[in-house]
Amino acid sequence: MTPHPGPESMRRLAAGSRRIRVRRRILPVLAAAAVAVLPVTRTVPSERAPAEPRLVFPTAAARESFLEALAEYRAEGRYLDLRPAALSDPAAFARWVDELRSQAREDTPRPPSRVPTTVLWWVAGDTYLGRLAIRHRLNAGLRQIGGHIGYDVRPSARGQGHGTAMLQAALPFAARLGIDPALVTCDRANVASRRVIEAAGGRYAGAAGRELHFEVPTRRR
């Protein structure tokens, strides 16, 4: 049998039910306050969060970051044909960006060994991370080395998944150019590049000397 509650128990029960009533009144107020505050607390971190990397056509907005990347590339012996001093001039940089973009056009004058090429930059906001070159068709040289798609990631951004994400993001561009599958090649010692190609669905398709050939489907199947 449950004992009848004494005065002390009654006082505790009454105090308990008052606390519950007070909580019932306060909780909706707190919840409303949280709803009012949450949008503020949600926007602040997202404004500060780094932008998601994406592919863009070469853009003068990335000039400063590109020049930093260029210094990194040059330290490992790449892009020695580009002149950082000249490109640090905003007008010269903008002209060079236009030239890069114009490479995609069939009627742009180019040496006979070159084919029309779409250049894409992998950027997070205005931060340059890497680049790809999609060659619209193959010639004898590209059939041996280079293939349809060449790429690199700036040295300070390597090993973070950008190469993998960047090549996969480029495949719809290649598909729209009528390329399927894309021939992508890498030196047999270039383990990182091979992994990037295989992650994009690349199937081994033979070798030319040290260069391994892969066929990468560009359309989702």
Ligand SMILES: CC(C)(COP(=O)(O)OP(=O)(O)OC[C@H]1O[C@@H](n2cnc3c(N)ncnc32)[C@H](O)[C@@H]1OP(=O)(O)O)[C@@H](O)C(=O)NCCC(=O)NCCS
């Ligand atoms: C090849 C390159 C684009 C890879 O870019 P990245 O952003 O470093 O690649 P990821 O971070 O996506 O790594 C891809 C894979 O390679 C591996 N990897 C990265 N760097 C590596 C290294 N130095 N040695 C061995 N494996 C490496 C990663 O662990 C990852 O493997 P996983 O898929 O099993 O995890 C980059 O190293 C580069 O620009 N190299 C110089 C230019 C070049 O070689 N271009 C390709 C010409 S074919």
